[in-house]
Amino acid sequence: MRLGVDVGGTTVKVGFIDNYEIVDRLVVETKKETLFDDVFVAVKEYATKKNYKIDGIGVGLPGHVVGTVIDRLPNVGISNLDVKPIANKYFPGVFVACTNDANAAALGELLADDDKKASAYMITLGTGVGGGLVIDGKVRDGSHSNCGEIGHMFVDYVHNYKCSCGLNGCLETVASATGIVRVANQYQHEFKTTLEGEITSAKAVIDAAKAGDPLGLFVLDVVADSLGRSISIIELAVDVDTFYIGGGVSNAGDILINRIADYYKRYAHYAVKDINIKRAKLGNDAGMLGAAYLW
Numbered sequence: 476m477r478l479g480v481d482v483g484g485t486t487v488k489v490g491f492i493d494n495y496e497i498v499d500r501l502v503v504e505t506k507k508e509t510l511f512d513d514v515f516v517a518v519k520e521y522a523t524k525k526n527y528k529i530d531g532i533g534v535g536l537p538g539h540v541v542g543t544v545i546d547r548l549p550n551v552g553i554s555n556l557d558v559k560p561i562a563n564k565y566f567p568g569v570f571v572a573c574t575n576d577a578n579a580a581a582l583g584e585l586l587a588d589d590d591k592k593a594s595a596y597m598i599t600l601g602t603g604v605g606g607g608l609v610i611d612g613k614v615r616d617g618s619h620s621n622c623g624e625i626g627h628m629f630v631d632y633v634h635n636y637k638c639s640c641g642l643n644g645c646l647e648t649v650a651s652a653t654g655i656v657r658v659a660n661q662y663q664h665e666f667k668t669t670l671e672g673e674i675t676s677a678k679a680v681i682d683a684a685k686a687g688d689p690l691g692l693f694v695l696d697v698v699a700d701s702l703g704r705s706i707s708i709i710e711l712a713v714d715v716d717t718f719y720i721g722g723g724v725s726n727a728g729d730i731l732i733n734r735i736a737d738y739y740k741r742y743a744h745y746a747v748k749d750i751n752i753k754r755a756k757l758g759n760d761a762g763m764l765g766a767a768y769l770w
């Protein structure tokens with residue numbers, strides 16, 4: 476049985492996986508100082524009780540990781556830590572692999588589709604914007620384990636908002652949940668809208684768009700434009716079959732995905748116009764499933 480671990484800020488989700496199916500799961504409350512000990516102690520106890528034999532452990536992490544060594548997890552507050560020796564303390568000799576959570580989710584989504592050896596890219600639209608690349612069924616981290624940092628592509632020439640990374644016009648300044656709130660507030664007074672007062676929630680903007688609100692629809696159009704442009708650029712570099720769109724903002728559904736696809740066609744090179752742009756379907760399970768198939 477394979478173990479897929481999805482590390483979050485305060486809870487860690489663990490999937491017990493057999494033949495691409497999550498057959499059992501565990502959620503572990505953790506403390507920052509003892510996060511991985513907390514996880515593997517709980518897993519060991521549970522696996523022993525259930526008589527599960529663990530053949531390998533894959534871990535998806537919200538930040539920069541090189542091999543099994545965490546460089547920095549900004550939202551968890553962990554840096555410079557090797558996961559492998561901690562895992563092997565509880566599971567001696569078991570194979571351990573790590574990657575960032577966007578890569579793990581990309582692989583998970585691909586594995587849930589028919590062709591497990593295909594190539595795909597996943598874009599996660601959350602507080603920020605992340606990316607994960609799978610080529611021929613294998614996660615690709617890149618030479619600096621940095622190939623998913625697409626949130627900082629310069630694509631928004633129109634607003635050129637300042638980004639947290641120090642650059643301007645980054646994709647995530649408009650296409651993340653925080654970006655949606657930013658754009659909505661800027662254009663609020665130019666539309667007859669049900670969104671009154673200071674707008675603080677991306678979900679409220681998305682819900683308004685779904686109900687046909689002109690400001691909500693305009694904001695989603697800005698988001699879709701920036702994503703269609705970004706995907707057209709990424710596709711020229713990676714040439715994959717499918718882009719999955721996930722994360723909280725993707726809950727906007729077809730109204731967003733179809734617009735992204737329309738903008739993509741407008742910007743895309745003629746040789747790659749015919750690709751799939753789909754909404755991710757596994758939600759939080761994608762990270763666990765993908766992490767379990769890193770080897």
Ligand SMILES: [Zn+2]
Nearest residue numbers: 627638640645
């Ligand atoms: Zn940036």
